[in-house]
Ligand SMILES: Nc1ncnc2c1ncn2[C@@H]1O[C@H](COP(=O)(O)OP(=O)(O)OP(=O)(O)O)[C@@H](O)[C@H]1O
């Protein structure tokens with residue numbers, strides 16, 4: 374089964390190894406908090422990409438999973454005093470359950486209807502978060518302690534925290550990578566390519582989509598919970614539909630349906646936002662909008678996608 | 691009639707007041723090649739969509755192997771060994787030819803939900819997949835990206851993928867449509883070959899294919915059954931000749 378593998382696919386393990394090594398030394402070159410922010414959004418975007426890029430489902434409600442997990446993690450860590458790893462686990466499970474519920478309600482619809490239902494459900498979650506007092510309203514959950522990992526390692530040290538975030542990111546990335554390259558992932562691809570045919574071969578496609586949706590939501594939750602620990606804050610920004618839009622932008626910019634695209638997209642957007650926030654203020658939103666339009670009009674494959682096809686073409690010639 | 695594998699009773703489908711299929715009582719005998727013919731828009735594809743559960747009927751019932759399957763979901767019907775093809779070729783374009791067939795084979799491993807396993811665990815299906823590809827003359831295309839295959843070959847691949855499920859009954863919707871002479875002959879031979887030990891119900895416009903291949907023919911016009919019988923019987927039926935305006939076709943087919 375040796376398909377004439379495209380260059381990037383065959384060199385993937387090598388590339389991943391190099392990137393992994395870079396991630397290990399990065400906090401000694403770049404501000405760790407900034408890196409942690411990138412990693413959280415990268416995981417969020419990878420989880421989103423699993424759904425849009427590999428199943429073809431456009432969810433406009435992924436902020437609900439990011440934000441809910443953040444609140445859940447913040448509450449169990451700050452108010453109940455659980456250790457950080459349990460906080461992240463709680464956030465992940467909560468987001469997974471919420472994802473299952475969303476999926477169950479939305480999955481029978483396709484295309485724009487699916488996107489609309491996920492958006493509507495996420496807005497309900499947002500309004501709920503605004504209303505109930507446990508979330509701290511506009512102030513959010515402040516002062517969430519990072520605590521001690523397994524009760525031992527002090528995470529208030531930024532380097533220690535970085536390696537925890539990095540480990541979580543790598544695990545999450547591996548789960549996604551494995552899901553895509555699994556017997557299950559193979560059927561997901563078949564569904565994306567030709568859904569009626571997959572049904573006619575006896576595959577219960579709603580079940581496959583629901584599982585993929587739940588995995589995606591849970592991992593988005595992992596990202597949100599981790600982010601809460603990093604910034605010691607869970608706030609309404611993460612449940613706001615802006616966050617749902619941002620993750621679409623990151624994924625498209627980086628390269629939809631590519632393994633590394635969402636990471637590149639997240640890094641680019643987070644860097645831009647950080648850089649531009651000081652210099653241009655609220656014009657950031659406009660610039661993001663322009664990037665979005667360019668992305669959709671000029672280079673649809675995204676940064677990694679365009680690069681891949683460039684390498685492929687030069688390889689052919 | 692001896693052993694009936696598929697039966698519809700009073701099968702009816704209305705689209706917003708327009709009746710596409712009207713009171714169709716169809717009986718397909720086990721082990722036969724049964725043709726469903728009729729002019730464009732007669733409702734043939736709709737009948738396929740109904741019996742494979744891709745559309746819910748407005749009225750009537752569907753029985754497969756004596757069981758009422760009218761209200762079960764399509765994937766479940768497929769798992770009974772009742773597999774359809776589509777009027778437009780139905781492959782997975784961005785998977786390789788071998789991977790296409792493996793999608794069909796994969797279900798019997800029972801690992802289709804295992805997202806934690808490596809896709810390499812599917813390699814043990816490769817020999818079987820290759821054998822199926824050889825059977826439809828596609829062995830040399832195994833590593834080709836499906837989207838790059840010529841049309842006729844895609845239809846053969848579709849049949850190989852269907853065969854991977856060892857179906858008891860296959861539905862083929864215009865398997866020779868849009869093909870040149872050589873491709874048609876290859877597909878006809880293929881259908882004949884795979885019809886051993888199975889039942890085939892096919893929609894076919896090419897009447898010479900029907901004449902040479904099919905045991906029994908049902909003629910559908912405007913959603914209703916106009917005639918049914920062997921090719922000889924049907925082709926002499928004046929109503930059928932009338933329905934086929936270019937009625938010469940009907941007689942030409944023999945030669
Ligand atoms: N989903 C649908 N909604 C509304 N009308 C439909 C639908 N599907 C089919 N029809 C109509 O039902 C009639 C029968 O269509 P069908 O596709 O079953 O014909 P057919 O016999 O397969 O024709 P062809 O030989 O062209 O493939 C047509 O008039 C078609 O326009």
Ligand SMILES: [Mg+2]
Pocket residue numbers: 734735736777
């Ligand atoms: Mg048709």
